[in-house]
Amino acid sequence: MEKFTQHQGLVVPMDRPNVDTDAIIPKQYLKSVKRAGFGPNLFDDWRYLDPGDPAIDNASRRLNPDFLLNQPAYQGGTVLLGRENFGCGSSREHAVWALTDYGFRVVIAPSFADIFFNNSFKSGLLPITLSETEVEQLFEEERQVAGYALEVDLQAETVTTPGGMVFSFQMDEFRKYRLLNGLDDIGLTLQHQDEIKGYEADHRAAAPWLF
Amino acid sequence: MAGKTLYDKLWDAHIVRTEEDGSALLYIDRQLLHEVTSPQAFEGLRLAGRTPWRVGANLAVPDHNVPTTQREEGITDPVARIQVETLDRNADEFGITEFKMGDIRQGIVHVIGPEQGATLPGMTIVCGDSHTSTHGALGALAFGIGTSEVEHVLAPQCLVQKKSKSMLVRIKGAVGTGVTGKDIVLAVIGKIGTAGGTGYAIEFAGEAIENLSVEGRMTVCNMAIEGGARAGMVAVDQKTIDYVKNGTQGRAFAPTEVHWQEAVAAWQDLHSDADAVFDAVVELEGAEIAPQVTWGTSPEMVVAIDATVPDPAAAADEVKRSGMEKALAYMGLEAGTPITAIPVDKVFVGSCTNSRIEDLRAAAAVARGRTRAENVSQVLIVPGSGLIKEQAEREGLDKIFIEAGFEWRDPGCSMCLAMNADRLEPGERCASTSNRNFESRQGLNSRTHLVSPAMAVAAAVSGHFADVRSLEGGA
Numbered sequence: 282m283e284k285f286t287q288h289q290g291l292v293v294p295m296d297r298p299n300v301d302t303d304a305i306i307p308k309q310y311l312k313s314v315k316r317a318g319f320g321p322n323l324f325d326d327w328r329y330l331d332p333g334d335p336a337i338d339n340a341s342r343r344l345n346p347d348f349l350l351n352q353p354a355y356q357g358g359t360v361l362l363g364r365e366n367f368g369c370g371s372s373r374e375h376a377v378w379a380l381t382d383y384g385f386r387v388v389i390a391p392s393f394a395d396i397f398f399n400n401s402f403k404s405g406l407l408p409i410t411l412s413e414t415e416v417e418q419l420f421e422e423e424r425q426v427a428g429y430a431l432e433v434d435l436q437a438e439t440v441t442t443p444g445g446m447v448f449s450f451q452m453d454e455f456r457k458y459r460l461l462n463g464l465d466d467i468g469l470t471l472q473h474q475d476e477i478k479g480y481e482a483d484h485r486a487a488a489p490w491l492f
Numbered sequence: 493m494a495g496k497t498l499y500d501k502l503w504d505a506h507i508v509r510t511e512e513d514g515s516a517l518l519y520i521d522r523q524l525l526h527e528v529t530s531p532q533a534f535e536g537l538r539l540a541g542r543t544p545w546r547v548g549a550n551l552a553v554p555d556h557n558v559p560t561t562q563r564e565e566g567i568t569d570p571v572a573r574i575q576v577e578t579l580d581r582n583a584d585e586f587g588i589t590e591f592k593m594g595d596i597r598q599g600i601v602h603v604i605g606p607e608q609g610a611t612l613p614g615m616t617i618v619c620g621d622s623h624t625s626t627h628g629a630l631g632a633l634a635f636g637i638g639t640s641e642v643e644h645v646l647a648p649q650c651l652v653q654k655k656s657k658s659m660l661v662r663i664k665g666a667v668g669t670g671v672t673g674k675d676i677v678l679a680v681i682g683k684i685g686t687a688g689g690t691g692y693a694i695e696f697a698g699e700a701i702e703n704l705s706v707e708g709r710m711t712v713c714n715m716a717i718e719g720g721a722r723a724g725m726v727a728v729d730q731k732t733i734d735y736v737k738n739g740t741q742g743r744a745f746a747p748t749e750v751h752w753q754e755a756v757a758a759w760q761d762l763h764s765d766a767d768a769v770f771d772a773v774v775e776l777e778g779a780e781i782a783p784q785v786t787w788g789t790s791p792e793m794v795v796a797i798d799a800t801v802p803d804p805a806a807a808a809d810e811v812k813r814s815g816m817e818k819a820l821a822y823m824g825l826e827a828g829t830p831i832t833a834i835p836v837d838k839v840f841v842g843s844c845t846n847s848r849i850e851d852l853r854a855a856a857a858v859a860r861g862r863t864r865a866e867n868v869s870q871v872l873i874v875p876g877s878g879l880i881k882e883q884a885e886r887e888g889l890d891k892i893f894i895e896a897g898f899e900w901r902d903p904g905c906s907m908c909l910a911m912n913a914d915r916l917e918p919g920e921r922c923a924s925t926s927n928r929n930f931e932s933r934q935g936l937n938s939r940t941h942l943v944s945p946a947m948a949v950a951a952a953v954s955g956h957f958a959d960v961r962s963l964e965g966g967a
């Protein structure tokens with residue numbers, strides 16, 4: 282897993298609730314058996330005017346000039362600012378891979394769909410939950426300040442604005458520890474092999490029909 | 493001390509260890525695998541030189557990408573074919589049971605789990621698919637996971653999880669005739685919203701849920717995720733036990749005679765204690781639920797068949813209002829239009845929400861003696877599994893559909909997410925029994941209205957949405 286400690290980056294404001302995983306990465310790209318290369322198709326339906334497909338070269342497609350990611354002001358953005366229920370819909374981890382492949386490291390929203398939230402940590406994408414009011418404030422400031430960037434510190438659990446305002450967020454200790462150190466989840470779990478074997482033996486004795 | 497909820501019982505029974513911050517290492521009894529979310533997991537496993545912890549805990553099936561017609565020609569889309577072949581290869585290499593495309597037991601992963609006895613009461617069940625919540629209908633803890641977690645479960649048969657909060661959704665009293673599990677769950681989502689269940693595991697209860705068949709309960713639990721909850725569940729009762737006993741006998745994963753009595757005795761406890769306390773309780777009156785139709789691009793945008801398309805001006809706040817306006821523009825609808833005045837172009841009966849035998853029977857009951865309306869260009873009927881297809885044909889349902897001018901297909905996800913050739917053209921409007929009406933879900937710029945199977949067929953034969961309760965065979 283990729284490490285996450287601190288990050289400073291340009292904010293891309295996506296001002297709509299319920300941004301779903303079908304919108305983040307449309308299904309035709311899920312046919313890939315790889316983990317990388319989804320970035321060019323992030324928000325594909327919104328980003329391009331022509332329909333896309335894995336067989337079509339993205340360079341040949343017309344960009345939608347109204348879409349955020351195509352505007353000069355947001356080139357190189359790494360912090361996505363969203364609204365409620367971000368990442369709802371399917372369990373596809375491709376949504377997270379598309380965001381990180383594009384270059385996003387942080388998503389800030391008032392709420393996230395559970396599976397998306399969980400998936401984010403696996404690829405070093407940090408989902409940060411702030412209150413509705415705080416998120417509103419960030420949207421407001423972003424509208425006023427060109428090149429609006431935020432500084433995120435996972436250890437301190439803070440988001441700092443260019444004006445020096447500091448917002449705190451909360452992160453589960455165990456998740457934070459793994460993300461800060463970039464630890465492999467499976468490797469960590471396998472350290473408890475004996476406990477798993479012990480549990481399994483008891484479980485098999487109690488419910489043999491499950492085995 | 494208060495009693496335990498069903499969720500507490502399932503959770504507690506599977507804890508291997510607990511971390512300091514309260515997260516638990518949870519043992520997983522069953523993992524279901526399909527072609528879309530597993531290739532990178534197997535690849536990860538291979539790269540790390542690991543092997544599956546317990547091969548027998550897994551069951552694989554291709555469903556998302558498979559064609560639903562002319563199977564003998566194989567998969568023509570080369571990218572999809574590679575994905576299905578990759579699953580075949582991975583299953584073969586690691587010795588995992590797979591129902592391949594030519595196998596009569598092949599079908600949608602959430603349909604074949606219960607059908608094969610791979611889903612049993614009291615289990616923890618995961619799959620790289622959000623509609624894994626379906627399996628909770630049998631009194632199991634089932635939830636969708638991402639690909640990294642698929643790999644994690646393959647390796648040490650466990651997952652690190654934080655316990656969710658618990659929500660009880662109680663449907664008081666019975667529902668009227670013509671009102672199905674689909675209508676119940678859409679009404680619930682309309683009430684709590686698509687994020688209403690976020691952070692919760694939902695238990696569905698009350699008279700209307702008890703009255704549902706186990707299949708109907710699967711439809712309800714299937715869409716728990718559309719209400720934001722990763723897991724939905726229903727307590728075990730005699731219907732559950734009969735379903736497992738009669739439905740799965742002799743099938744690949746069913747419990748053997750030797751352990752049957754023991755298993756049934758253990759399952760008797762799979763319900764919330766009378767004094768259990770939930771973090772949230774939501775109640776709906778069964779009698780007030782009418783057949784439902786979604787009008788927007790989120791499952792919470794739903795109204796009763798006798799209602800009109802809502803007016804954004806009446807929305808509670810600015811964000812809601814602009815969301816509704818965007819949805820209406822996308823759907824090509826005007827506020828105030830009666831739902832029954834909306835014409836449809838295509839109809840889809842299928843998906844892990846509504847493709848079981850009981851769904852097909854309900855669809856056929858309305859289709860019998862009627863024909864596809866002239867303005868409806870295509871009606872797809874896609875059974876959830878090969879075994880369901882066979883059963884339906886034994887009952888003659890296929891003939892009813894074909895006589896009505898519908899298409900009778902092979903099992904798979906099909907037009908639920910349009911990864912194969914079954915899809916809508918831009919701007920086309922579909923009455924669909926699937927679970928998501930997101931933008932472009934059924935094809936680029938497609939327009940989806942979620943309904944029950946009977947309501948889908950009512951629209952197919954009427955040419956527009958129609959109240960199935962006013963059609964013979966529908967109630």
Ligand code: SF4
Pocket residue numbers: 555556600601602621623843844845904905908909926927
């Ligand atoms: S039928 Fe639809 S929702 Fe169900 S598993 Fe297939 S694609 Fe997903």
